Amino acid sequence: MRISRSEFAAIALLAAGSVAAWLIIGSYPSYDAYYHLVWGRELFDGTVPSIGDYQAPTAHPLYILVAGILGLGFGESADRALVLVAILSLALCAWSLWRIGRAVFGRWPGIIAALLVLANLTLLLYAARAFPDLVFLALVFLAAALEAERRRRGTSVRVVLAAAGLVRPEAWVLAGIYWLWCVWPADYATGRRSLHLGLLALVLVAPVLWALFDWWAVGQPLYALTETSSLAAELGRRRGLAEVPSAFVDGLIGVLRTPMLALVVVGVGLEILRRRGKVLYVPLSLIAIGVATFVLVGVFGLSLLPRYLTIPSITLLLFGGYALAGWVELPRRGALRRGWALVAVFLVVAGGALMAGRASLFTRASDEIAFVNGVHGDLVATLDDPVVLSARRCGPVSLPNFGLVPDTRWLLNASGSEVTSRSDQLSESGVAIVFTDPKTRNRYGRADGVEVNTDSAPGGFKKIAQHGRIAAWSYCR
Numbered sequence: 001m002r003i004s005r006s007e008f009a010a011i012a013l014l015a016a017g018s019v020a021a022w023l024i025i026g027s028y029p030s031y032d033a034y035y036h037l038v039w040g041r042e043l044f045d046g047t048v049p050s051i052g053d054y055q056a057p058t059a060h061p062l063y064i065l066v067a068g069i070l071g072l073g074f075g076e077s078a079d080r081a082l083v084l085v086a087i088l089s090l091a092l093c094a095w096s097l098w099r100i101g102r103a104v105f106g107r108w109p110g111i112i113a114a115l116l117v118l119a120n121l122t123l124l125l126y127a128a129r130a131f132p133d134l135v136f137l138a139l140v141f142l143a144a145a146l147e148a149e150r151r152r153r154g155t156s157v158r159v160v161l162a163a164a165g166l167v168r169p170e171a172w173v174l175a176g177i178y179w180l181w182c183v184w185p186a187d188y189a190t191g192r193r194s195l196h197l198g199l200l201a202l203v204l205v206a207p208v209l210w211a212l213f214d215w216w217a218v219g220q221p222l223y224a225l226t227e228t229s230s231l232a233a234e235l236g237r238r239r240g241l242a243e244v245p246s247a248f249v250d251g252l253i254g255v256l257r258t259p260m261l262a263l264v265v266v267g268v269g270l271e272i273l274r275r276r277g278k279v280l281y282v283p284l285s286l287i288a289i290g291v292a293t294f295v296l297v298g299v300f301g302l303s304l305l306p307r308y309l310t311i312p313s314i315t316l317l318l319f320g321g322y323a324l325a326g327w328v329e330l331p332r333r334g335a336l337r338r339g340w341a342l343v344a345v346f347l348v349v350a351g352g353a354l355m356a357g358r359a360s361l362f363t364r365a366s367d368e369i370a371f372v373n374g375v376h377g378d379l380v381a382t383l384d385d386p387v388v389l390s391a392r393r394c395g396p397v398s399l400p401n402f403g404l405v406p407d408t409r410w411l412l413n414a415s416g417s418e419v420t421s422r423s424d425q426l427s428e429s430g431v432a433i434v435f436t437d438p439k440t441r442n443r444y445g446r447a448d449g450v451e452v453n454t455d456s457a458p459g460g461f462k463k464i465a466q467h468g469r470i471a472a473w474s475y476c477r
Helices: 005-025 030-046 061-104 107-118 120-126 132-149 155-164 170-183 197-218 223-235 241-274 281-299 304-330 335-357 359-384 385-395 403-414 438-445
Strands: 397-398 418-422 430-435 460-469 470-474
Touching: 005 061, 030 223, 030 403, 030 460, 061 120, 061 132, 061 197, 061 281, 107 304, 120 132, 120 241, 120 304, 120 359, 132 155, 132 170, 155 170, 155 197, 170 197, 170 281, 197 223, 197 418, 241 281, 241 304, 241 335, 281 304, 304 335, 304 470, 359 385, 359 403, 359 438, 359 460, 359 470, 385 430, 385 460, 385 470, 397 403, 403 418, 403 438, 430 438
Parallel strands: 397 418, 397 430
Antiparallel strands: 430 470, 460 470
């Protein structure tokens, strides 16, 4: 993969912009990401990661390793460092999509597609909360870019997909199909096909390592699959094959939003009419495999979450880039170029006006990040209060439910027995965390699958501290 000087400059600018965004936003990881930080610290402390804890999310082995390394290097600030990794992963995803777009439609459609990725509100929120998905997406689209620039590239693509397969199992399907793609051509001399055993080994390495990890951690090789399915049922999430059609439509709209989806439809229509795209098998394969994987998620009874459609959704942005900039590749004096350019300008103006009219979406996103940051600050202040630190000798720190358990465990460097959820087991002594304002109580004091109200402190506990939205109650036996 050759990189020109101008591209190096663009990459440096993109990296600098990512760091600047990270500093400005100042956000903290999500529930899943904090658990990976906890597990990473346990791993490097020489203990078995507690992936079987109450309502713990699916453990992604490579993300645990990344989080553990950050913990070694940055200590308590590893949570902020993990957010930076996610933001840089989004930048890598955008750069990879540009390389794919350049190979398929040309330079400018690829640039516009990359900009559409960076402007996608859903992906920005994923990055701001350090979702594991961003590392996975960056690896998948890097592999796709390598393939788009050289057909059947082989080992380098498979190595990247193997890494992606240790973040999310969807990469296993991509790896298997890519292996079939590589072995399909017959040798010209003999007419026989080679199994490419080295590539096949790379296909198997991710699922085998994941199964071995689950076996080591909880004694169940298929724990990630079986436990995710049961957790989806317990939390009441949409799942099952019957829910796939409606969840698919909602998922695409959730990731792309209706205006962007309309732009994509225009780009797809233009490509069908003109048939000018090159190496279209790469984006079409990503879309087809992504949709098929989403269907398989429904078949296996897993949660039909919108983020499972991020691969086809991001790939479709290539057609959005083609709709807005495909005219640049046409002859300069052609009528089609002028007409297409005028339509593209109209689409940009209309899209800008529509975004201005829907500015509340960005305001809500900003408010959400500010709210999460505020709750995090209150939690830190409460846990650092000397009175609370002293009361911890009486027993575990308990929260109403599992919502902020990993955050608290990370901040206190505590085990699962030292930080508990009252929706799992009632505390008879120790420190009880209680949320005092309605919004925080509704967000973190209630939870899907938890029928009993555990947001108040247990009987006999007395209030010892309050910082903002969070109060601490204590009882010593």
